Amino acid sequence: MSVSIDIDHVVKKYGSNTVINGLSLSVKPGEFFTLLGPSGCGKTTLLRMIIGFNSIEGGTISVGGRVMNDVSPDKRNMGMVFQNYAIFPHMSVRDNVAFGLRMRNILEKDIEERVDHMLKVVKIDHLKDRMPVALSGGQQQRVALARAIVIRPEVLLMDEPLSNLDAKLRIEMRSAIKQIQKKVDITTVYVTHDQEEALAVSDRIAVMNGGIIQQIGKPADIYKRPANVFVSTFIGLSNLLDGRVHGSGSSRRVSFDGTSYETVMDNLSAEAKDKEPVILSVRPEEFDIHTDGGTAGIRGEIVSSIFLGLTTHYFIHLENGKDIEVLETREDHDIIPDGSVVTLTVKPRFINVFHKASGTSLIEGEPS
Numbered sequence: 001m002s003v004s005i006d007i008d009h010v011v012k013k014y015g016s017n018t019v020i021n022g023l024s025l026s027v028k029p030g031e032f033f034t035l036l037g038p039s040g041c042g043k044t045t046l047l048r049m050i051i052g053f054n055s056i057e058g059g060t061i062s063v064g065g066r067v068m069n070d071v072s073p074d075k076r077n078m079g080m081v082f083q084n085y086a087i088f089p090h091m092s093v094r095d096n097v098a099f100g101l102r103m104r105n106i107l108e109k110d111i112e113e114r115v116d117h118m119l120k121v122v123k124i125d126h127l128k129d130r131m132p133v134a135l136s137g138g139q140q141q142r143v144a145l146a147r148a149i150v151i152r153p154e155v156l157l158m159d160e161p162l163s164n165l166d167a168k169l170r171i172e173m174r175s176a177i178k179q180i181q182k183k184v185d186i187t188t189v190y191v192t193h194d195q196e197e198a199l200a201v202s203d204r205i206a207v208m209n210g211g212i213i214q215q216i217g218k219p220a221d222i223y224k225r226p227a228n229v230f231v232s233t234f235i236g237l238s239n240l241l242d243g244r245v246h247g248s249g250s251s252r253r254v255s256f257d258g259t260s261y262e263t264v265m266d267n268l269s270a271e272a273k274d275k276e277p278v279i280l281s282v283r284p285e286e287f288d289i290h291t292d293g294g295t296a297g298i299r300g301e302i303v304s305s306i307f308l309g310l311t312t313h314y315f316i317h318l319e320n321g322k323d324i325e326v327l328e329t330r331e332d333h334d335i336i337p338d339g340s341v342v343t344l345t346v347k348p349r350f351i352n353v354f355h356k357a358s359g360t361s362l363i364e365g366e367p368s
């Protein structure tokens, strides 16, 4: 039975410096939950509060309904995987994985069974007699993962576990980690500053900045409907353009400043008032490029392009003086030459609209 984690208005102070001030979130049983944010935003601090390496200056952290604030780390029944593997260099793979079980005085026969099973789960059973020095980074991280899970913790915590691996191995290991987590069904909190990694592994993501949660949601929902300008630019690429709301009620439109292009939006919140200045955010892959000269849209000139195989990445200078990036997939793979004058359109559902002053989203409803 997996458990939930409930973080309720927690406060973390280092001396007089408050780095987390009243943060709340809940992780569902069995969920793969990621804390994502730039360096220094408080991800590691929060993770260390969950496992008990950091004190808590306010609020509560509960696991399976039990308040953990004053429970020592060794009594919390949590496993942790660190960035630097932290496996014992003088012990074989098998002994590293068995370590936590021996500490718990489990029968040697049962230890052997559980270690063998766990090494199969993380797919390194053929390496059980090797010493860590003879393992690759990815293999060492599998040992660390096996060692964390073999004790059957209620909660698995991972702090940037892939950052010491090269790019190819990182991609391979992130799908391995996700598969293993689903197989063992342990509530997991994962810390990363890599947005692509977070999108790839998580059931849900909490995007943090400055100790504050900016948005919690499923990867696709956060990508499609960022809650504010910070999330929009931190996750994936976004073109931000100034714009304005026109009209009222159900017939509201947004226009792009310095262009004659406007589009009807049926999902604006009540706060999007007539003539309200806004920030419009459009993903590079959501613009459509037209070369026929007759389509109404935002005019621009292709400055340069990079052919990426599946897509072509265009740098476009718009009529309003802004520069944007557009990713386009053409069936015929014809690249539009530099210097071409094009018009751009975007389907209303792909436009995100943010309040100019606060940066918060003015879109209502679920992402489609």
Ligand SMILES: Nc1ncnc2c1ncn2[C@@H]1O[C@H](COP(=O)(O)OP(=O)(O)OP(=O)(O)O)[C@@H](O)[C@H]1O
Pocket (backbone or CB within 6 Å): 014, 019, 037, 038, 039, 040, 041, 042, 043, 044, 045, 046, 193
């Ligand atoms: N032991 C400490 N004493 C004092 N301040 C600390 C301590 N640990 C972290 N901080 C501060 O708390 C803030 C959050 O740090 P934290 O390490 O949690 O961020 P992070 O999001 O995990 O960043 P990174 O990805 O760089 O590890 C930072 O401003 C950091 O300088």
